[in-house]
Amino acid sequence: MTSHPDLPRETFRLRMLIFDTRYRSLTIQIVTLAGFMLLVSWMISNTVQNLAELGKPIEFGFLGNQAQYDINQTLIAYTSRDTHLRAAVVGLLNTLLVAFLGCALATVMGVTIGVLRLSRNWLVARLMTVYVELFRNVPVLLWILFFMAILIESLPPPNAFRGEDATASMLLGDSVALTNRGFYIPEPLFSRSLGDLSVFGAFEISLDLVAFLAVLAAGLWVSARIRARADRIQNRTGLRPTTWYLRLGVVVLPLLILLAALGFHLGYPELRGFNFRGGIYMRNSLIALWLALSFYTAAFIAEIVRGGILAISKGQTEAAAALGLRPNRIMSLVILPQALRVIIPPLISQYLNLTKNSSLAIAVGYMDITGTLGGITMGQTGRELECVLLMMLFYLAISLVISTAMNWYDARVRLVER
Amino acid sequence: MSDPVIDPSRPAVSEEVAIDILGMNKWYGAFHVLRDINLTIYKGERIVVCGPSGSGKSTLIRCINRLEDHQAGRIVVEGIELTSDLKHIDQVRSEVGMVFQQFNLFPHLTILENCTLAPIWVRKVPRREAVDIAMSYLEKVRIPEQANKYPGQLSGGQQQRVAIARALCMRPNIMLFDEPTSALDPEMIKEVLDTMIALAEEGMTMICVTHEMGFARQVANRVIFMDQGQIVEQNAPEAFFNAPRSDRTRLFLSQILGH
């Protein structure tokens, strides 16, 4: 194939922009881009003009000003003399906290309910159906308000614990107090504490926690090695050594030793003054939000789990059973690996939904990012544009991270097809 | 009808009993699926079960490895009675291999892993040995080169042959087949039947639900015809096909062989 009568190069004419498939898509894209840019720049110029008229040019300097308000729930040190920026960071961490707690509880509940919905027990299956339908067909905002109201109305106030004729008492040997302000649980204390580590002078991280995590990680690593060894032995001899006590031991024992070395003891909450003092205090707002988000999301997760398990056809279980596999092995070797592929992607998008729904925290006064940056800060400084922009950026960043994780997982586990 | 093709090498049947079913009854709720089944199968026998749809063929063989439980009567497999005792069920299941209509391969495992899974976890065979066994059976079903592919990448016929190899890897004494070819295209049916014929020639005890009458003539010692949850007729294949004694059998055969 040496030469072929090639097309004579056509000279360009204007109508080719529209009628020639080669240039056509270029035209469309340029028109679209131009239209989009026009729209955006029109809106930006309007905004600039409007804000100039109001005398509020866009600037973020206000973040450096004193916030002047207090926040009850903080993961890092904060006082009303700190800046708006720090208040925003407090809110951000609070969002992440409730999102994390919510995802964890929702997963546990969702999986349990999803599995129970498939139970052969008629009553249990029906009850779970009622649960799922009830929770997913009522707005989450109402659930949040409901849970808050239930906590407030049904639990005793701290002063009911007081005095001779106390109407309420602490649980578990006076270590846990459930009040309508929140739950007080014992806190870990260390009599030989390692102290705190200051990061950039802005945050303090407890060295005890760091040490704990380090030992835990080491324990888990050793445990994984033991498992790998068990795998090797099984491959060689066919017999799998029983290792669970060993694996548990290497994780738990060093931790116990570390705790003993640090002088670990529990600080119990006790009623002093108006409130309980000491212990870890989980406020109502956090608990209500946490429970409502988890219960609501669990209904969706339950459906996902149920769908995932149903998607693994009955045939898979039967085939595995016919090979003589025991039910627990069927679960771990055949059903779970397959069901997880179906379950995890929608599960992750439920996590994303939960995180986004946590922005309803303001309904119960939990100081997440919409409560601090998008709430009090915005109200006090009148910087709506800047605050909303920052909030959106934060949520976008979260969803970007989560969807990247999901895509990665998706690509990793996709079943090989023809 | 032409003369039945009888394979001269058809191995003889021993005296030992492989499966003994005595007055077995099964209900689904109030629906009486299996009615008073009495059946003795000897080692090395190849039984073909046929009958109209819904007659309980699948249920019968699923009872034999206790994928379903029966409510009355006894089933004794290789001397072990099937009760709700888990130990017995496990023993029986590792003696009995089963091949399903829908293959039911594990799509997340490679062909090789499909075949070694049960030997490793149930029989506690060292992995290397399990792989050797698996490869030998994959060679027997003539697809050793596919060992590292996933089920989704294979054709239906290949998948069904893998399913057979997977069951064989447990070195069962008895094989159950539930319409192994009915989900396959015609050209694939042949490759699967060939595999099964080869297996029969080695003297494996087999119970096979199928409507492939050619296969039945070629390998079966006995053909069982079921209807409405009962064994209506059983006989050697030539007698069964040439001189069916019951009206129902005749009707069924005329329908099946009609085209």
Added chain:
Amino acid sequence: MSDPVIDPSRPAVSEEVAIDILGMNKWYGAFHVLRDINLTIYKGERIVVCGPSGSGKSTLIRCINRLEDHQAGRIVVEGIELTSDLKHIDQVRSEVGMVFQQFNLFPHLTILENCTLAPIWVRKVPRREAVDIAMSYLEKVRIPEQANKYPGQLSGGQQQRVAIARALCMRPNIMLFDEPTSALDPEMIKEVLDTMIALAEEGMTMICVTHEMGFARQVANRVIFMDQGQIVEQNAPEAFFNAPRSDRTRLFLSQILGH
């Protein structure tokens, strides 16, 4: 091999050129699918294209109505050169009808609506007239009584005949067929081929990718054999089948006619 069956009524071929392909090349990315194709097809010719899988047959006929674009060389259809000019593409497409292996009927429209859609929206024919045309073609393919059913309610052979009728409703001068029978069961293949033969007898210019050699012998003026993206051999059917000149053709024919 027996003598080719030559239909005595096979219409003569005119002098006018229907399709002219000159030094055409096409790449998918870096993969050279069609290599230097030169082919002239006259009005009224019936061409059968055959060749091994992946040889570029489909790609070739898809280039003719520009479902794919080519990167070098020229394709002139009914005097209109296929460039990237939309007007030309539209003109060519309304001159050329195409029938796909997978029928590709529109499942949400009735048979009649499938057939009248393009005449109404592309040719701007009044609805009443379009219905008349459609009914006449549906009669030609012998399924007028199905006109108000949906494609999902028809058998594969019927669907393929509807697909042919749908293409004919645009009154094309040229018909392209891409393995129209390969997704069909044997008994349905015949009804579709009969329809195509009837069409051929009317003198329609046809290019047909098919492995139905009986059909090729009966209606083709010319058989083209492709391999590796090139036209390896072309000839009148009797010569092609009886005295293939290239080794590859011989090999291919022996495989195809082997069973």
Added chain:
Amino acid sequence: MSDAPSHDTAFVRDAMLPPAPAPASSAGPLGWLRRNLFSSWLNAALTLLSLALVAWLLAAVLPWIVHSSWTVSSLSECRAQIKEAYGPEASGACWAVIRERWAQLIFGFYPSELYWRPILAFGIALGGMAPVLFPGVPRKVLYLSVAAPFLVPWLLWGGTVWLPVAVALGFVLGCAAFRLVTPFGGAILGTIAAALVPVMWWFWLAGPASAQLQAVLPLGIEPVSSRSFGGFMLSVTIGVTAITLSLPFGILLALGRQSRMLIVKSICVGVIEFVRGVPLITLLFVAWLLLNYFMPPDTNFDIVLRVIIMVTLFASAYVAEVIRGGLAALPRGQYEAADALGLDYWKAQRLIIMPQALKISIPGIVSTFIGVFKDTTLVSIIGLLDPVGFSNSIRADVNWNGIVWELYGFIAALFFVFCFSMSRYSMYLERRLRTEHR
């Protein structure tokens, strides 16, 4: 037979066995109980536990619901009445607040003599959706579907009849522009014209034109400002409008996202991912706080309108993803067949692709609608009086200060009934789609 089986097993059954009744353990109510509730120790324990839970819940809630008061007009009277009727320890529900305020919870401040208008409007909206939602609806109903988008807002907001007419005229103008321009300008210019002409008409001419017409021929009904919208009606209005409007945008976004043109694709992906990545509440903040900034100085949209705009944007992104799924489910052959018949892009989309893709997507769209509808409760956070917002206002009335559960319960029940029936419906649709021949 050389190798006849050594056991003569030949057997023929002469008389067929009749089915025998199942043993008690597997049939009858006892069998049912055993199988479904007490099949093992674990199951029995679970059953008892569940029963205890149900009993406990009912014991806690039932007396409260039953020991109720329906007739009084304030919370204190209600408490007194319940104490009197059921003893000093009894606590019961003051359903009287619902009796007094249910109309507000449902219609907000909408003038009570005009309640027929929203009711009729939602009837029409439902009728308009019927051809999509139910099989075998007569074709004539399609006229209603076309008219509904203009009729419904007119009924809700009232005012001159010429405004909806003028708006509808915009679409006619768009079509006309497309027809006129396409022959010489091609589909691209045609599309641009079809988009620009109506937009210009709506922006600059529709208002004056309808005012002129109104002056010449006054035809209209009493206008109701969207400030008066509230309660459940507000939720439904926002939800239904947003979903309806989001369909065209969702389709465009989905097509854009499927497109091979990089710029178009990235713009659409950007918009979709942005909207899906932020919580609705931030978009509502934008509606309340920022949307007016984005507009030229001195334009002032109604807040309900602004909320509808943002919720529409929100719904569009989700609908786009649903429709993308529908598009992906279509085989490539459909596109090719359309091409081969000579249909151009828009005709192929309109006649071939969209009808099928949308049909597949309907269950997904219904689910999206349920989600959006539930999310409309968030407007209470920006001070609109949807049912949740209204419950706060009712509690600000001296008479009802302090009432909680009755209002929340009523609102939750309203939402539950609505959403539950919708979700059942979408499941039915899904089943229907699966069984229908495609």
Added chain:
Amino acid sequence: ATLDDVKARGKLNCGTNTGLVGFAAPDANGDWQGFDVAVCRAVAAAVLGDSSAVEFVPTTGKTRFTALASGEIDMLVRNTTWTFSRDVDLKFTFVGVNYYDGQGFMVPKALGVSSAKELDGATVCIQTGTTTELNLADFFRVNNISYEPVPIETNEQAQQQYLAGACDVYTTDASGLAATRATFEDPSAHVVLPEIISKEPLGPLVRHGDDEWADIVRWTLNALIAAEEYGVTSANIDELTATVTTNPEVNRLLGTEGALGGMLGLSPDWAVKAIKAGGNYGELFEKYIGQNTPIGLARGLNAQWTDGGLMYAPPFR
């Protein structure tokens, strides 16, 4: 200008609370009632001659300023404290004070607390988005005692938490405390502590930059206050307008002398209409929040200056 807009529209857009007992709440017929609402009605009557020509826009603590700044509403009467930064930085004009308030604390009597200084470690419910948050932070810091803030979105939720004992203290403007307390089952079980930790002058506000409009709102409010001072009530106003009184100040107020209305761009009897809309300041007070209502607020600081209060309308001349 805003006046022209309002006249063209035929309706006054007035921002109010989404619901605050005594100050703004819709009744069973869907009509807004309350002390703040009455100011809106008076302005509407003065400008448009119709006290019902008001579109009430419920706003939250977060949304109120934007609504005003963006022109969504013409004026805001939502117990909004007049502060420096709101006036100067947020660019609003406070046209007067319709209620002098101060932040106070309410506690259950059973707690045995008699001063806010004894509240060390207490849990305090506050409504967010208001100045109370800032005052509270300052108060406790200055007194070097600790507290646990519980931010709450609406007054109703705050009340619910307080009653259930989820907070020891409820703090908000003293008027709000009184109003809330009044609706309790047993109001006597709760006390409002003596400390008033802040000055909270509450009043209507408008946007910067439209002084004519600000004047209208300012003088409508003043007219209500002055009317009380001069004894002009909704009962005797018709009589007083019909016969020119001896008091020239009253005459100028009622438009029977001079042309004050014209200077505002309104009709001469603008103030008459405003007063007739609901009554003079004192009447409004008594009707919505006074001693004889369930809320039962004393006039206190809000009495006329002649009675030792701060209500002092500049002269109408």
